[in-house]
Amino acid sequence: METLTPLHIANGMVSLLAAALITGLVLNPKINEGLIVKLGLMAMVWGLIGTAYLTLSESQNWQVAWNAGLLLRSGICIVCVGIWWRARK
Numbered sequence: 170m171e172t173l174t175p176l177h178i179a180n181g182m183v184s185l186l187a188a189a190l191i192t193g194l195v196l197n198p199k200i201n202e203g204l205i206v207k208l209g210l211m212a213m214v215w216g217l218i219g220t221a222y223l224t225l226s227e228s229q230n231w232q233v234a235w236n237a238g239l240l241l242r243s244g245i246c247i248v249c250v251g252i253w254w255r256a257r258k
Contacts, residue, residue: 177224184221188214203255209247216241
């Protein structure tokens with residue numbers, strides 16, 4: 170098992186920061202992003218938290234890492250669809 174490098178730590182910390190910032194967007198009552206975008210943002214948060222945990226815990230479980238990445242990317246796609254849906258009205 171390899172040890173945590175500064176790059177691993179930076180990746181995990183930036184993932185946690187991004188998850189916290191997106192959570193702030195979802196919970197902010199002044200921002201009305203709509204249900205679809207909110208679901209996509211929540212999927213992104215869970216994908217980022219999973220990525221941070223796997224990176225900082227030095228996990229070698231690549232299947233779980235791929236699932237966290239898939240959840241993050243799915244969230245991005247859902248957000249894009251939600252923004253497109255609102256813009257076409």
